Amino acid sequence: MKNKKLYISLGIILICALVLAVNSFRSPSVPSLKAWKDAADEIVITRDGKDTGIALKEGKWQIGEKAFPADPETMTQIENKLKNLKLAELITDKPPYERYELEGERAVRVRVKAGGALLRDVTLGKKSSTMRHTYVRLGEAPEVYLATGGFDEITKPVEELRDKTVMKVSKGAIESVEIVNKGIRTRLVKQIEEKKEESPEKDEAVPEGPVREKTKKVEKWTLDGNPAARVDEGKLGQALASFDPLKAMSYSDQEVKGLAPLCTVTIRAFDKNMRLDIFKKLDESKYLCSSSESPYPFTMDSWKVENTIIKVADEIVKK
Known part of the structure; x- marks a missing residue:
């Protein structure tokens, strides 16, 4: 009985060895690439x-x-x-x-x-x-x-x-932004104000002493020439965020030299002016554009142009 089991085990091992040998012969090993x-x-x-x-x-x-x-x-x-x-x-x-x-x-x-x-x-x-x-x-x-x-x-x-980034500037680095749309110029300037915090703290070392007033720096955007005007900072923030980074839809072989822009956005940051020019609408999906930060004309998605730049320019100053 024991011999019979031994023969069966040896037979199984032999069959497995034959299968491996046949597979190795039929399928050369796959090389390992370094x-x-x-x-x-x-x-x-x-x-x-x-x-x-x-x-x-x-x-x-x-x-x-x-x-x-x-x-x-x-x-x-x-x-x-x-x-x-x-x-x-x-x-x-x-x-x-x-x-x-x-x-x-x-x-x-x-x-x-x-x-x-x-x-x-x-x-x-x-x-x-x-x-x-x-x-x-x-x-x-x-x-x-x-x-x-x-x-x-x-x-x-x-x-x-190709790298589609045509301008990159963080919202916090922007000092001012000027939008010229339909001949109307809108220039907004960022100011930093000191604002008192709502809950002043007492000095723990001197519990009977005076309350310390804490302040924090707050950004405030104002309309150049009319600081009393109300600026929709939510819409402005959305527009400025689109420049970090601003990416092209594709690059274009069309020449933009001599073309008059429909809309221009000039951003002041890093001690220089950066400019986006939006030219004609090529079709329902895209506009022809150029940037001072890229030597190549490019296209931008029409929805992005119309809803995050042109529309914002019309609505950014509250009536």
């Missing part, structure tokens, strides 16, 4: 046969020959995802690759370099049916793998990698 140590300074994205270089210069990523600033958060995500790339499963070791979108116009090849040395070379295809993995190839190797996660930051159009 994260690089040197800081990357160049990323080349190839889509539909066209290369776009993104270079790190003076600590900032710049896109293409025109050196458009790249969004720093997006570039950090891209670098981290490629550095920590993990392969989960081997799918095939030969073409065709169309079904995985690893060739043709949908395939995106990414090469990461440091000092000219290649750190990573990977082609990204479509996501798996579970949306948790992505089909990839390494360099010119024929194998197709499933890599963990998605790579939407890399596969989106290069235009969307």
Whole structure:
């Protein structure tokens, strides 16, 4: 009886060993990719046969020959995802690759370099049916793998990698704001006032002594030339918050030189004036704009322009 059980156990072990051997023979091991140590300074994205270089210069990523600033958060995500790339499963070791979108116009090849040395070379295809993995190839190797996660930051159009920040100023740093809308100029100035607190405190060291009056600094906005006018500081605060940061909807190739703005916002902060010019409405969704803090014309969402800037300019001073 004991021998019979022993033979059964040995048989099970032998079958398991055979299964493992067969699987190992049929499915080569998935390589483990090492994260690089040197800081990357160049990323080349190839889509539909066209290369776009993104270079790190003076600590900032710049896109293409025109050196458009790249969004720093997006570039950090891209670098981290490629550095920590993990392969989960081997799918095939030969073409065709169309079904995985690893060739043709949908395939995106990414090469990461440091000092000219290649750190990573990977082609990204479509996501798996579970949306948790992505089909990839390494360099010119024929194998197709499933890599963990998605790579939407890399596969989106290069235009969307640009830094959309066109002005950034915190509300607390703003000293004054001037809005010229429909020919009407409204200038508001921030003043700092000392205000007594409602509950004065007694000095605990001298309980019989006089009550100490505490004060705190309070911001107050007034209309230039008419300090008695009532300012809707709630609406003003919402408008100013939209400049921290102010982001473009997209960049535009349209020339703005010589155009007369429909509305202008000038903010005084950090000992300088920063200006936003809102030009014509291009369509129902966007306006053409420019900023003194960006050399590139851009568009802004029409709802944001009309409701947080133009409408506020009309309603900011209470009647």
